[in-house]
Amino acid sequence: MPRPGFVLDVDRSTPPMLFWHGERFSLERLPADRSRVIYPAEPLPGLADPDAAIRQALLQPLDMEPLPSLLHAGMRLTICFDDASLSLPKMRRPDSRQRIIEAVLDMAAEAGVDDVHIIAALGLHRRMHDYELRHVLGDRIFDAFHPSGALYQHDAEDHANLVVLGETDHGEVLEINRRVAESDLVVYANVNQVAMDGGWKSLVTGVASYRCLSHHHNPESLQNTRSLMDRHHSALHHSIWRMGAVLRDSGPKVFQIESTINNDAFPSPFDFLSKREWEWTGRDRATFLATSKALDRTPRRLARRIFHSIEAPYAMTSVQAGFTETVHERTLEHVHAQHIVPVEGQTDILTMGIPFISPYNPESIMNPVLVMCMGLGYLFNMYRGRPLVREGGVVIMTHPTTKEFHPVHHPSYIDFFDEVLADTTDPAEMSQRWERKYAEDEWYRHLYRTGNAYHGVHPFYAWYWGAHGQQWAGRVIIVGGDPATVRRLGFTPASTMDDAFELASEVVGRSPTITHLHVPSVLVADVH
């Protein structure tokens, strides 16, 4: 029986805590008697037979007819799936999306459906490399659909193939992929790693245009998103759900398939990362020391390659299909069963180690903008109720934060860092002064459409993602980061954790309470 997540009060007997530091680790001792550590739950057991569970979900969907009865010869069927931003790290083959889509295709073949398109719903993310498509969908689907052009990636800048479906009562325009809009049935294959994923967000962001996304991916929405993991208190999700209603009323029939995964993020050589420090065996300690010392001496490029080659042994914990809203509510129950950790009260200082990966740098570099996005966007938002840190408190992150960018994946991030952040770090100001220029830049548009680059506007969205955390925190300190780069982000650099606590004392006093978010395994603090 896996143990649930829990909160450890740090005393003198507590060992130092593991912190991620990009492609490295460190052990940091937290002050006794005023610190606590939030540990995620242990991985829930996976489904004994995922393929049978998928088939059952398709045959007994929620609030919809069974999938075979929705399929018939002569119809236009479009299957959309989440891109490489899920899961993190990438899951061991076969990926849940492959299992789901193969099951759907088997039923479509039995029904005599000929016109099938498979679309990577990547929104404004970068196009996936062929090897990533193969990894996610498996060789069989890739070999069957890619050569003929029936497997392709959504293009948010292909205006000839975008169509407006309608407008919400808030004036938000729903503009999506034409093929999706004109299909007789759209099937969406989700991997719901966190509560933020899935629901109407899958289609309304995955196959939408920049114009459509800008209605909710903006500073105002994200500052009022409390939090990203709690859709009922998220302005972003409210907007998306309004658009979802337009899609439901004026768009194609959507058959949503959502699958959840457990917390088993690292394979055996790295499994000490998911363990509680006092439970490390002699072997774990030896592995940690060997890994840690080796990584200290490994060129960053090689270390990055090693980490991005990790394939997570995630197991599927549930799968449900049918009407999007009903399915998503059921999915959230399963996601929360794995992630929720009850926590009493807020804290003065929130500490977190920033890992090597975020949703926007699979197989790529965690650049400074993404460090902000990961820390203040994702990890800060891992709460329900109230943020873990009190308003005006301090957030301390550990990451090398070097000025390093992937020129193919993140070209607009480079200019964003040099040009926009040199001007302002305020999301609202940069939105007004700079966003349109980047969004409409022809060169970025070209790289997004034909290469493997994120859309020109994406660094803005990554920055907005942390807008709520940025607004909430009184100071943000990065331990071990390159000072000039950290200052450009508007944060304070510190060389050690003790220095960071010293710097934080200017904001929160000499005896602040400290809470450490023990990542990488995902947790959502339910703060009372």
Added chain:
Amino acid sequence: MKRAELSSRLQRLIGPFERLTRLGLRPLGRRGFPYLPPPVPNGVIVPEAPDELGAEYDTDWARRPLAREARRLIARGPLRLGTVLATRPTIDGLDRLRDLAALDPAPPLIFAPNHHSHLDTLLMTSVIPRPWRDDLAVAAAADYFFNRRWKATVSALALNAIPIDREVTNRRSSDRFRELVDNGSSLLIYPEGGRSPDGWGQGFKGGAAYLAARTGADVVPVYIDGTGAIFGKGASRLRPGRTRVIFGRPMRPEEGENTRRFSDRIEQAVNRLALEANSDYWTAARTAASGASAHLHGPSASPWRRAWALTEFRSRGVAGRSERGRAWPDLGRRGN
């Protein structure tokens, strides 16, 4: 005189050797008992000696530790190297077995491939994934592999072969297989019962389905492509080339499904993998769903038309004999 005496002495010395040589050279059939079995006197009924070859051959010795280690050495070393070099296999569908491979211990499986060549067994023992490969028993035709003692010994030692009747799986065989599965061994059985005579597949017999019902193990349909072109039935020499092995999704009998129906499903699954090998996953799924899945058997026509159709079917896949160099167009002699 002196010469005649010398000759006589030499004769005396050589004599015994000459007699022995003559005796040795005399045809065996003319030597009689005890060089040959004794004749049976009239009116005497000799009790029949128990048949120790064929389906009755006892292979238990081949699973003792010493034999197991010897097999491991043979299989991991020269046998696999030779097989891989000769067949250069591409392996697909292993992801379909990952869930079972992750279990501890991995449950025994029955692998049921199509059959074109003796190479199939060597290939399968090389490409079946690790949890099952190390403890794999091969069902081999009793009338072919176990009809001579030396063949039986080699088959049992090198392949962990178990004799099985091609036509019917008798109770003794099935008990033996069940015992093996209970002990954690997996099985490799060719449901077609023998190698293809012309390159096309044959109808499946019920052996794999029957054993699945008796042992409770899942059946993994497998399609092997290309071994027939490398060393098919009747081939006099091996012609190295490429092969492809596709593993299907593990199957088990459905509630109330009899052996014949389950066997049909296994056959359909292998047919679909064959289509997958020669087209793609989606085409195979649609063709199989439309019911036109008898591709593996070829058309019911005269032999030449079957052979003709086979070349067309093969041209769509990648497996088969290796190409003999690129044929560049002849552009004539330089300067002419």
